[in-house]
Amino acid sequence: MSDRRSQIEGILQYFQAMKHRVLSGTYILSPRNQIPNSQWIVLRIVYQNEGIGVKEISHRLGISSSAATQLVDSLVRKGYLIREESPEDRRALRISLTVKTRELIDVTSARALGAVQSHFDVLTDEELHTFYKLCVKVANNMIDKEEKL
Numbered sequence: 001m002s003d004r005r006s007q008i009e010g011i012l013q014y015f016q017a018m019k020h021r022v023l024s025g026t027y028i029l030s031p032r033n034q035i036p037n038s039q040w041i042v043l044r045i046v047y048q049n050e051g052i053g054v055k056e057i058s059h060r061l062g063i064s065s066s067a068a069t070q071l072v073d074s075l076v077r078k079g080y081l082i083r084e085e086s087p088e089d090r091r092a093l094r095i096s097l098t099v100k101t102r103e104l105i106d107v108t109s110a111r112a113l114g115a116v117q118s119h120f121d122v123l124t125d126e127e128l129h130t131f132y133k134l135c136v137k138v139a140n141n142m143i144d145k146e147e148k149l
Contacts, residue, residue, distance in 0.1 A: 022116055035080075042071050043080060043097070047105050051094040053086075062146070 035043070045060055046052055058068035072095055075081040080101045086092035097105070120128055 022112075039071055039075055039080075042068075042075060043101060043105060046081060046095050046097055047102065050096055051084075051086075053092055053094060057095065 041061065042057060045057055049056070054068050054072055055065055057072065058065045061068060072081060072083070076083055079098060082096045082098055083093045084096060086094050123131060
């Protein structure tokens with residue numbers, strides 16, 4: 001096995017381990033109000049892109065429109081999201097957060113960042129900046145390749 005391949009496999013394993021630790025350490029909602037990770041990701045996407053459509057959500061998640069619709073429908077039923085007709089096209093639906101959900105995301109994001117931030121203390125400011133730039137570079141490459149398909 002090539003050194004490059006084993007390094008990439010190692011990076012993926014470390015990302016998976018970090019993701020698991022971050023997610024398990026940042027759930028701050030009560031157990032009865034827990035939001036599954038897939039739904040939480042949808043809420044974050046809508047938070048960052050108010051008025052987004054289901055098709056765009058499915059594209060960002062890399063899932064089918066019907067799977068994205070199921071996630072959105074579930075969050076609408078739970079009162080986290082609102083579906084609204086688009087003013088430009090009545091056939092299109094725009095997804096928005098409820099005020100309560102926006103406040104919930106603001107609070108949980110601040111707490112989660114506080115809980116995770118100390119893990120990056122091992123990096124100097126320069127190393128953190130380089131790590132960030134490398135993550136953006138790889139993520140943009142993935143997006144570019146996906147869009148060409």
